[in-house]
Amino acid sequence: MKEYQTITEISGPLVFAEVDEAIGYDEIVEIETAQGETLRGQVLESSEGVVAIQVFEGTSGIDQHASVRFLGETMKMPVTEDLLGRVLDGSGRPIDGGPDIVPEERQDIVGAAINPYSREYPEEFIETGVSAIDGMNTLVRGQKLPIFSSSGQPHSELAMQIARQASVPEEEEGEGEGSEFAVIFGAMGITAEEANEFMQDFERTGALERSVVFMNLADDPAVERTVTPRMVLTTAEYLAFEKDYHVLVILTDMTNYCEALREIGAAREEVPGRRGYPGYMYTDLAQLYERAGRIEGREGSVTQIPILTMPGDDDTHPIPDLTGYITEGQIYVDPDLNSQGLQPPVNVLPSLSRLMDDGIGEGLTRADHADVSDQMYAAYAEGEDLRDLVNIVGREALSERDNKYLDFAERFEEEFIDQGFDTNRELEETLEIGWELLSMLPKEELNRVDEDFIEEYYHEDATDADNTETEATAD
Amino acid sequence: MSQTEQAVREDGIIASVSGPVVTARDLDARMNDVVYVGDEGLMGEVIEIEGDITTIQVYEETSGIGPGEPVENTGEPLSVDLGPGLLDTIYDGVQRPLDVLEDKMGSPYLDRGVDAPGIELDKQWEFEPTVEEGDEVGRGDIVGVVEETITIDHKVMVPPDALEEDEMAEVVAVESGSFTVEETVVELDNGEDVTMLQEWPVREARPTVEKKTPRTPLVSGQRILDGLFPIAKGGTAAIPGPFGSGKTVTQHQLAKYADADIIIYVGCGERGNEMTEVIDDFPELEDPSTGNPLMARTSLIANTSNMPVAARESCVYTGITIAEFYRDMGYDVALMADSTSRWAEAMREISSRLEEMPGEEGYPAYLAARLSQFYERAGYFENVNGTEGSVSAIGAVSPPGGDFSEPVTQNTLRIVKTFWALDADLAERRHFPSINWNESYSLYKDQLDPWFQEEVSDDWPEKRQWAVDVLDEEAELQEIVQLVGKDALPEDQQLTLEIARYLREAYLQQNAFHPVDTYCPPEKTYLMLTTIETFHDEAFDALEAGVPVEEIIDIDSAPQINRIGVQEDYEEYVEELKSDITDELRSLY
């Protein structure tokens, strides 16, 4: 392996070096500084005679005397089942003081695309125990369902609650014969404090032994963040598709990942896309998110819950926008609901699970599930609309019907959504609360629910009882 | 992708690699030639030639490829293989069959450097000639038929480039029986051997005689489309909308229920699971016009978001070329592209790697031209062989931030004649399909009316206008309601709001996941509208007779309007409902 001391330019996270042999695109590079520190990087562009290298740890400390070695291969992740229980840095090196990792295989972290023909359509219901998700935005195995949040919101609590409670109902009964469950946690640029919350929760619940943790914290190199999720997903794919695990991947915070992409793009003087983010960010994100799924003939699955904080709480910002265009729905954490004290503060209206329709219903969850969910969406949306109006004209000016919808919206938030971060609700219970709330409305209003279900589940006496509670009735 | 006769021309070597863009030195190539890049032979296409340097977009991942590796030119433009076997198949963006790739690669992951012909070369087809020795044939003429699937008879044609425009040739030999696609089935006196396989460069439209005004609707079974904003067979439509607003579901509904003969579904830069869903569902679902499995009339092209970007750029062309091929057989073809924005972004990505001068929002200056070239290939045509066929093109558009003022949406709207505007607000309240009825339009409406009048009812246009008027009025009234509440409105306006609510909830909404409601024939669409109109007429009579609006609104039968959609025996149901509504309202005065 040849060493070069031919660095011609250092610019942001990039180093340019002259070479006299063919260097492969994406190849891994080691740079040794004059101080003896070894940094790692990757070839971003390879031309005859010169290469551009992106340095993961940042370029500080590098000067023109540093020596550059090309390792002749693209970046690999050493994978083995023994990774479970381990804590690694953002480049996959152990930081928990444990033994060296003896890999069973070394896999390319870029990961080839799954042939759409080889995929299996995800439709196995995951019970998260969270009503806002199970009832209204059902998660299924192999889905990618991000949490759209903003800074200072309890998105981590929600993610931890899901990681803790997630189970697949039939399997509990089927005496643990199915595949095992594993969590892979990828931290990108989050604070040590946030990271500790996760770690403590993992330790407290004993989840750590079935987890692999990758930590790139706020003070770790930003460019490393571009490899962390790839390390995470390579490990996830290995455990899922070669070792039959059902893997839940939590990636936080995707916003920091995208910032790192932007930084590299700027250093390369690329023509920026929307708001300064690279034009290829959609493709780049897709190459991460699309690594969720199921594969025909393989036992395991990769389910992704990426977390992102929306800059300015604006979902048209390129990061949430491009994410939403790739993922199979999204869960919104809402600052207003949070300040009202709802736990979890999930706003179901803009939230969506696109794989819900095929994952629920008779034989999967319950026959009335879809109708209940649809009707609650419609009713809550109507109640929400009326809140603006009520501020102007007051409750008295509204009809009896409108008042019922207002009451519905209120109780929906208090009873259905606000369950607490430690409550694990079974789906039956979630649907039961749903029916209790729907029964506040007259039967004729339930036009999205099949008449047979109304017959079976509607609480006949609820309407009248609630009428007396409503202080203001029309006329 | 075509593999035949690779007359290899001068080879070159790689000079640089940057993502999907590779430059080569010393390569003797023409624009759009297909080349094989590097030791692994990755497929690529020449997109720029400048002096000694040739720029290539590579259809596969380029990791690990470096300068000095060889580049080999095929000397042929990017083409598709056309022949029996296109249907009931799923391809990637450069027409490699994905099932064959899975087999060859022995892995569920897409590996590099594996090629596969678009058409199975060793499969035998039963060829039945429709010409005899001594017949005169021209370019594009049909010389025989093959049963391609249970639904589709594949017409074997003289390739359009085998003869000049008005040139005729005599059939000197005709075979019938079992043949592979490469075997000669018909010989012409000019030496041309006709096989079942044709090749066509994807970026070039297949020739036609003339484009005609389309007068038949592409009936979709979706009430808001057929009822308010119909598209013609041979028409163009755009469905723009933010994420999660229903573009893909609408495209899938069209692929399932549109009354086209052939469906070409192009998944361009979207989700893998969405393609898997189609692969799973279509063989099971029935084609509403024939009862056969839907897959028997469908060809899928899947270049998902994580597959190479350059192949995303070409997948749309692969799709439309296959569509034109079936149009030439005299079929009505409908092509869905989900999403054209990803295609435009692929152009942008390649263009920026070429360091071309960026236009609006970084898109290349030729964006508008490419979009219109694509939609121009749609239309109702007289084909060169005298048959008539159509290609309808329906493109999803994914505007960043859901903002329709961006270049892809705007340039698309300048070309297409049907606009189905999806609305995040409607989607949030689960009003599906969340097509905004105030913003959407169809410029085909008037030319399609005679068809609906003939096939459904004479007063189809009037009924539609009535619905549009009520919805317009509602939009105006809603503004007042936002300020003062509903109860402050005069009674007749309150009643109008109630009628409009039924239009929205019963007529405009349609649940794609309900086994019955998912498909609504035009007759049912019509009957539903007339039921609401009956309620309207009777209700206003009652109001005039002095019945208070609350009582009118409260009648038991009216909410049944919302259940028409899920009725299988809707005729009877509607009949009864109309008379119930009438009786109930008349009994109030």
Ligand SMILES: Nc1ncnc2c1ncn2[C@@H]1O[C@H](COP(=O)(O)OP(=O)(O)OP(=O)(O)O)[C@@H](O)[C@H]1O
């Ligand atoms: N006609 C419909 N009936 C019932 N549900 C629908 C309908 N249309 C859309 N939906 C719901 O909306 C969800 C999102 O729709 P869809 O996937 O088509 O959005 P999209 O516009 O293609 O989004 P993206 O741009 O992210 O691909 C679906 O998963 C489904 O739950």
Ligand SMILES: [Mg+2]
């Ligand atoms: Mg879509």
